[in-house]
Amino acid sequence: MDMAASDIGKALDEVRGQIAEAVEIAGRPSDAVTLVAVSKFHPAAAVEAALHAGQRVFGENRVQEAAEKFPALRAQYPDLRLHLIGGLQTNKAREAVRIADVIESLDRPSLSDALAKAADQEGCLPDLLVEVNTGDEPQKFGVPRENADEFIRQSRKRFGEKLRGLMCIPPAGEDPVPHFRFLRSLADQHGLPVRSMGMSADYPRAIAEGATLVRVGTAIFGARPTGLAGD
Template sequence: MTDAIADNLRRVRDRIAGAAIAAGRRPEDITLVAVSKTKPMESVAAALAAGQAVFGENRVQEAAAKFPPLQAKQALSLHLIGGLQTNKARDAVRIADVIESLDRPKLADAIAAAIGREGRTPALLIEVNTGSEAQKSGIARDAADGFIVDCQGRFGNALTGLMCVPPQGEDPRPHFTWLADRAARHGLATVSMGMSADFEIAIACGATWVRVGSAIFGSR
């Protein structure tokens, strides 16, 4: 398993570098977030041994069980990338270095209260539901600008960027270009978009973070 994950990471990094160069960008400006949701601690340890230090998890409970023992041994960055319930906001603020799924005013309230209680401020990304999909998390496109401005006023520089997950089966390019444009309009440097199937397209459209799971850890 260790060798397979190391080989997969090498291939993904090579593809990221190739996509960045093809887009006239620097490979070092793209951060790989290794999505380790549902994978055991041993898989994360294998990725750490191969030099990967940034990980994404969907669920607060799973991340809280998996990562503290690893963090005690080695520096790493933990991103929460799944939809976040308001009653989990304090746990998220306590354990995460980045919350990528800020998507509604009530969650902003809960995160702000948790920051006050914990005395700890993770970086925050606003998730936008670029495809207006009822089953997905994310602030609606037509509400995104106002929500971004409100969160910038509330969280200041802790709000660093935007995130999206385009509809499955659609061309992701319009969603990626829209998100990158919105981030630029609001002076946000981080654009988190692109997964195993489309991260090279996302890089061509301006992604600064790509979230890759199955291409590294195998299918779930």
């Protein structure tokens, strides 16, 4: 069930407070972490409630859902930023390039090809993050750990400064900290400043390990009817 607008505002305040506390404890600058409010499966009204509460960065899994919700909202809130955080099909690349500010799920050469072609067609390219499958889980998107170094190198060569960082979704039921540390180390090795890691259940620990983006959905918008990764 979707939360009332006032409840979304209160939830945002609570999450922001916890982020600020985690940042302070970690001894990091107050602006070190950006909250990505994951609005997948929630209606545009819920996003608008978060916008009214001052939130401007949102995450969506599906290109079609994002395309239905966000163009009208962006017209009202031109500083809104949209992150696509779900696995991206190559046939959705052009629309993704058209609507997103950040694509967090670059994970294979065929998608690199599709995004490069879409960028040529659209005359623009969102910022990109390589998604790393830190748990090497066969059911998940993301480049396998053993291939990550080479894929990041090739992506940096191809996309230059548009490749901004890395993203991961640790395995459910495992301690996420080793996965966060691996992602941070990998980002540092490649000189990438952005680390998208941490969700509703573990974002304070992700902040302690160097997250610069945390993706929080359930703690803001309430439970959803499915449990796809990326919350």
